[in-house]
Amino acid sequence: MTMATMTAPDLRDDSEGTGLRSRARSALHRYPLPVVTGLVLAVLILPPLGWLLVLSTRVEGGGGLTLGNFATVLSDDRYLSAIGRSLFIGWCVGVLCILLAAPAAWAVARTDMPHRTTIRTLIVGSFVLPSFLGALAWILLAGPNAGLLNRAYRAITGAAQGPVDIYSLGGLIFVITMSMYPLCFLLFSTALENIPADSEDAATILGASGRKVAVSITIPLVTTAILGGFILVFLEAISVFGPPAMLAIPSGFHVITTQIYALLQYPQHLELAAALSMPLLVITLILVWLQRRFIGRRSYVTVTGKSGGRRPVALGRWKWLALGYCWLLVVVSLVLPVAVLLWVALSKSWGQGFGLSNLTLDNFTYVLFDYRPARSALFNSLTLAILAATAAAVLAALISYVTSRRLVRGHQVLPVLTMAPVVLPGLVLAVGLFMTYARPPFVLYGTIWVLFIAFVTKFLPYAYINTSSAISSLDTDLEDASRIMGATRTRTLTRIVFPLMKGGIMSAWILVFMVSLHELSASVLLYTSKSRVLSIVLLDLQGDGRYEDAAVVGILLLAVTLVIVGIGYRVIGKDIVNMRTN
Structure with missing residues (x-):
C-alpha cells in the first residue's frame, strides 16, 4: 500500500508531463511559425519585466519581499x-513642441508659402540628429564661458558674461524641445494634409468664416494628432538620458533617468533603482492608455467621395514671415548644431575661434585610426545596428503575418x-535586461549580445508598426492560390508575401538601424569596455572635455545615418520621410 501510495503520483505526474510534451510537439509541428515567433517574443519581453517587479519588491541585499523600496x-x-522635475520637463517640452510645430505644419501643409517641400524635408531631416548630439552642439554654442554665442x-557688447547658460533647467528643456518638435511637425502636417478639402469648402460656401471653419472642422480633425504628439513627446522627454546626463548632472540636479543611473553606480542599489523605475513605467502606462482610450472614442470620419484639389491658403505678404519662421526653426534645430559640430571637428582647438590657421584634419585621423575605443565602437555600432535592424524587421514581419492572417488561437497576444x-x-528596460543576463543561465552581460537583445526588444514596436501597415494592404488571393498549388506556408511567405511587403520591411529596417545607431539610454547601463558603442564614446569624450574628438564621433554618426537614409530613399522613394514611429 505504501509503495502504491508512493508510486501512483509519480506515474500520474509522468503521464501528465508526457501529455504536455506531446501537445507541445504537436503544436510546434502543426504551427511552427506562430509557435517559434511567440516563444521568441516571450523570451525577449517577459524576463526583463519580471525582474523589474522582483527587484522593486525585494529587500536590499536579497531575501524576502518588502514595499520599503517604494516607501523610500x-x-x-x-x-x-527628480520625479517632479522630470514631469515638469515633460510638460514644458510637450507644450513647446505643439506651439512650435503647429504653425510650421500648417504653413507647409495648407498655405502657398514658398519652398514648402524644402522646409518639410529639412525639418523631418532633423531626426538624423540624436538628442545627445544636439546637447553636445548646444554646449559648444551656448556654454556659459566658452560657448560661441556667448563669446560673440x-x-x-563688452559685457562680462553672455546672456544664455545651457547648463540649466531651461537649457535642458530647450535642447530636448529642439530634438523632438520634428515629431509633432510630422504628425500635424500629415493630419492636415489628410483632411478632405470638400468639408472645409462646403463650410465656406455656407458662409462660415475662416475662424469658424478652423474651430468647427480643422481643429477637431487634427485633435487626435495634437494629443498623440503631446503624449509621445512627453514620454520621450521624461525617459531621455543623453541631454540630462550632459546638462543636468554638471548643473547639480537630477531627473528620473540620471537618478536611476546614479543608483546603479558603485555601490549599486539595484532594488531602489528598480523601485524608482516604476513611477516612470506607471506614468508611461497611464498616458498610453489615455491616448488609446481618447483616440478610440473620439474619432472623426469623412463621408465624401473623392476629394477635390485643395486650394492653398493665400498668405499674401505674410508668406515671407511664415517662411522666415520655418527657416528659423530649421537653422536652430539643424543648421547651427551640424555647422558647429563640423567646425569643432575640424579645429585644432575650438577655443581659439575661427580662422584658417585653426583648421586641421588631425582629429579625424586620430579618431578613425589611432583612438582604439572609437574604432572598436564604430565596428560595434555598425554590427549591432545591422543585426538589430535585420532581426527586428524579420521578426516584425513574421508577427504581422501571423496576426493579420490569424493563423492560431491567441494570435491577439502577439x-x-x-x-x-x-x-x-x-x-528601465536596461535595468531588467541587466538582471536577466548578468547571471546564469544566460550570462550575456559584458558582450555585444546583451546590447543586441536590448535594441531588438526596444525597437521592435517601430518595426512592427511599419510591417503591419504594409501587410494590411495585401489581399490573400495570391497566398491562397499558392497554397492550392501545393506550396508550404513558409514558401508562400518567402516567395510571395515578403516580396510584396518589401517597402514596409525596408522602412522598418532603416528606422531600426537609425535608432539603434543612436541609442544611448539602454547602452549606458549595459556596455563594458569590450562592448562600447559610438554614443558611449561620445559621452565619455564630452565628459573628459575632449570636444574636438567628440565632435568627430558625432559627425561619423551623422554621416553613417545620412548614407543609410540616402540608400533608403533610392530603394523605397520619398515615403522614407513618412516612416511610422507611433
Missing part, C-alpha cells in the same frame, strides 16, 4: 524632486507583447 522612493526628497555677445516595450523607457 516616495519619502526621500532626492527622488521626489561679449565681444560685441501584438500586445510586441508593443509592450513602448511603455518601457530605455533605462
Whole structure:
C-alpha cells in the first residue's frame, strides 16, 4: 500500500508531463511559425519585466519581499524632486513642441508659402540628429564661458558674461524641445494634409468664416494628432538620458533617468533603482492608455467621395514671415548644431575661434585610426545596428503575418507583447535586461549580445508598426492560390508575401538601424569596455572635455545615418520621410 501510495503520483505526474510534451510537439509541428515567433517574443519581453517587479519588491541585499523600496522612493526628497522635475520637463517640452510645430505644419501643409517641400524635408531631416548630439552642439554654442554665442555677445557688447547658460533647467528643456518638435511637425502636417478639402469648402460656401471653419472642422480633425504628439513627446522627454546626463548632472540636479543611473553606480542599489523605475513605467502606462482610450472614442470620419484639389491658403505678404519662421526653426534645430559640430571637428582647438590657421584634419585621423575605443565602437555600432535592424524587421514581419492572417488561437497576444516595450523607457528596460543576463543561465552581460537583445526588444514596436501597415494592404488571393498549388506556408511567405511587403520591411529596417545607431539610454547601463558603442564614446569624450574628438564621433554618426537614409530613399522613394514611429 505504501509503495502504491508512493508510486501512483509519480506515474500520474509522468503521464501528465508526457501529455504536455506531446501537445507541445504537436503544436510546434502543426504551427511552427506562430509557435517559434511567440516563444521568441516571450523570451525577449517577459524576463526583463519580471525582474523589474522582483527587484522593486525585494529587500536590499536579497531575501524576502518588502514595499520599503517604494516607501523610500516616495519619502526621500532626492527622488521626489527628480520625479517632479522630470514631469515638469515633460510638460514644458510637450507644450513647446505643439506651439512650435503647429504653425510650421500648417504653413507647409495648407498655405502657398514658398519652398514648402524644402522646409518639410529639412525639418523631418532633423531626426538624423540624436538628442545627445544636439546637447553636445548646444554646449559648444551656448556654454556659459566658452560657448560661441556667448563669446560673440561679449565681444560685441563688452559685457562680462553672455546672456544664455545651457547648463540649466531651461537649457535642458530647450535642447530636448529642439530634438523632438520634428515629431509633432510630422504628425500635424500629415493630419492636415489628410483632411478632405470638400468639408472645409462646403463650410465656406455656407458662409462660415475662416475662424469658424478652423474651430468647427480643422481643429477637431487634427485633435487626435495634437494629443498623440503631446503624449509621445512627453514620454520621450521624461525617459531621455543623453541631454540630462550632459546638462543636468554638471548643473547639480537630477531627473528620473540620471537618478536611476546614479543608483546603479558603485555601490549599486539595484532594488531602489528598480523601485524608482516604476513611477516612470506607471506614468508611461497611464498616458498610453489615455491616448488609446481618447483616440478610440473620439474619432472623426469623412463621408465624401473623392476629394477635390485643395486650394492653398493665400498668405499674401505674410508668406515671407511664415517662411522666415520655418527657416528659423530649421537653422536652430539643424543648421547651427551640424555647422558647429563640423567646425569643432575640424579645429585644432575650438577655443581659439575661427580662422584658417585653426583648421586641421588631425582629429579625424586620430579618431578613425589611432583612438582604439572609437574604432572598436564604430565596428560595434555598425554590427549591432545591422543585426538589430535585420532581426527586428524579420521578426516584425513574421508577427504581422501571423496576426493579420490569424493563423492560431491567441494570435491577439502577439501584438500586445510586441508593443509592450513602448511603455518601457530605455533605462528601465536596461535595468531588467541587466538582471536577466548578468547571471546564469544566460550570462550575456559584458558582450555585444546583451546590447543586441536590448535594441531588438526596444525597437521592435517601430518595426512592427511599419510591417503591419504594409501587410494590411495585401489581399490573400495570391497566398491562397499558392497554397492550392501545393506550396508550404513558409514558401508562400518567402516567395510571395515578403516580396510584396518589401517597402514596409525596408522602412522598418532603416528606422531600426537609425535608432539603434543612436541609442544611448539602454547602452549606458549595459556596455563594458569590450562592448562600447559610438554614443558611449561620445559621452565619455564630452565628459573628459575632449570636444574636438567628440565632435568627430558625432559627425561619423551623422554621416553613417545620412548614407543609410540616402540608400533608403533610392530603394523605397520619398515615403522614407513618412516612416511610422507611433
